[in-house]
Amino acid sequence: MKWVGRTIIILLAAMIVVAAAFAFSRSDLAAQLLPGGSGRGEFARGEFPEGVRPELPDEGGFPDRHEGEFRPDGREGGSFRWFSTLKNLGIIGVIVLIVVVLQWTWGYLRRKIRFGQARQSSQA
Amino acid sequence: MVERKKKTSPVKINYLIDFIIFVAFLAAMDPHMTGIAIHEWLSIAFGAAIITHLLLHWRWLAATTRRIFSKVARQARVNYILNTLFFIDMTLVIFTGIMISEEALPLLGIRLEPGFIWRTLHSLSSDAALFLLGLHVALHWKWIVSTTKRYVLKPMISIRLGKVRQEVSA
Numbered sequence: 001m002k003w004v005g006r007t008i009i010i011l012l013a014a015m016i017v018v019a020a021a022f023a024f025s026r027s028d029l030a031a032q033l034l035p036g037g038s039g040r041g042e043f044a045r046g047e048f049p050e051g052v053r054p055e056l057p058d059e060g061g062f063p064d065r066h067e068g069e070f071r072p073d074g075r076e077g078g079s080f081r082w083f084s085t086l087k088n089l090g091i092i093g094v095i096v097l098i099v100v101v102l103q104w105t106w107g108y109l110r111r112k113i114r115f116g117q118a119r120q121s122s123q124a
Numbered sequence: 125m126v127e128r129k130k131k132t133s134p135v136k137i138n139y140l141i142d143f144i145i146f147v148a149f150l151a152a153m154d155p156h157m158t159g160i161a162i163h164e165w166l167s168i169a170f171g172a173a174i175i176t177h178l179l180l181h182w183r184w185l186a187a188t189t190r191r192i193f194s195k196v197a198r199q200a201r202v203n204y205i206l207n208t209l210f211f212i213d214m215t216l217v218i219f220t221g222i223m224i225s226e227e228a229l230p231l232l233g234i235r236l237e238p239g240f241i242w243r244t245l246h247s248l249s250s251d252a253a254l255f256l257l258g259l260h261v262a263l264h265w266k267w268i269v270s271t272t273k274r275y276v277l278k279p280m281i282s283i284r285l286g287k288v289r290q291e292v293s294a
């Protein structure tokens with residue numbers, strides 16, 4: 001029973017987010033913030049911003065980067081298949097590294113300052 | 125004689141579930157690798173995984189929610205704010221994903237009008253989710269390292285040592 005209640009609380013919190021997203025998609029703000037959107041969660045005819053319309057070739061006449069490499073189920077063929085996953089893992093790794101280094105530096109500086117203060121007070 | 129059942133450590137369960145969620149997140153983030161159908165079903169299942177994760181950490185969640193506006197450690201406050209943002213973002217990712225579903229919902233006989241706004245929101249929120257996951261992992265890095273040492277590296281080393289000892293004695 002305890003778990004059911006907690007699950008309902010989590011689902012209610014999620015429903016609030018969903019309702020907010022739905023309200024946002026219907027607002028004028030969405031149309032202003034997201035170029036090309038009609039403001040009703042739809043992409044009205046003729047509203048495609050430049051370069052977004054999938055069937056049009058780009059200005060240079062080059063084919064889409066992945067053209068011909070996708071299988072019918074949406075999977076990518078060739079050596080590109082794992083690239084995006086490795087890239088995502090790399091991004092997470094870099095963020096972790098930055099935060100850990102920042103935390104270590106912060107701790108080191110704090111210890112240094114405290115040690116300096118304690119030495120000053122003991123000398124006085 | 126009464127046999128005592130060996131209880132699995134909750135830390136071990138948390139670690140295992142978090143690891144599965146992490147791998148599932150990486151797989152779900154890349155529809156080019158999995159294909160659209162697996163991407164969609166995995167992402168819907170991800171909702172259940174998030175609920176399980178939150179239920180397993182309910183004590184911390186409830187205690188910090190009660191104290192968030194009064195006395196609470198800075199690290200816990202930062203963690204709480206980040207986790208709230210992450211929850212909102214993941215809900216958005218799953219919801220907008222459902223709104224632009226091409227395989228999962230049509231299979232259930234539900235057809236929604238796909239919209240540019242949902243597609244854009246899905247793309248933006250999933251990019252943000254990757255960034256937030258990085259921060260989430262970074263803030264729990266000490267726990268991840270210590271638990272990996274305790275439950276993965278140490279048992280592996282002891283098994284290896286046991287094999288070496290057996291070979292030497294033989």
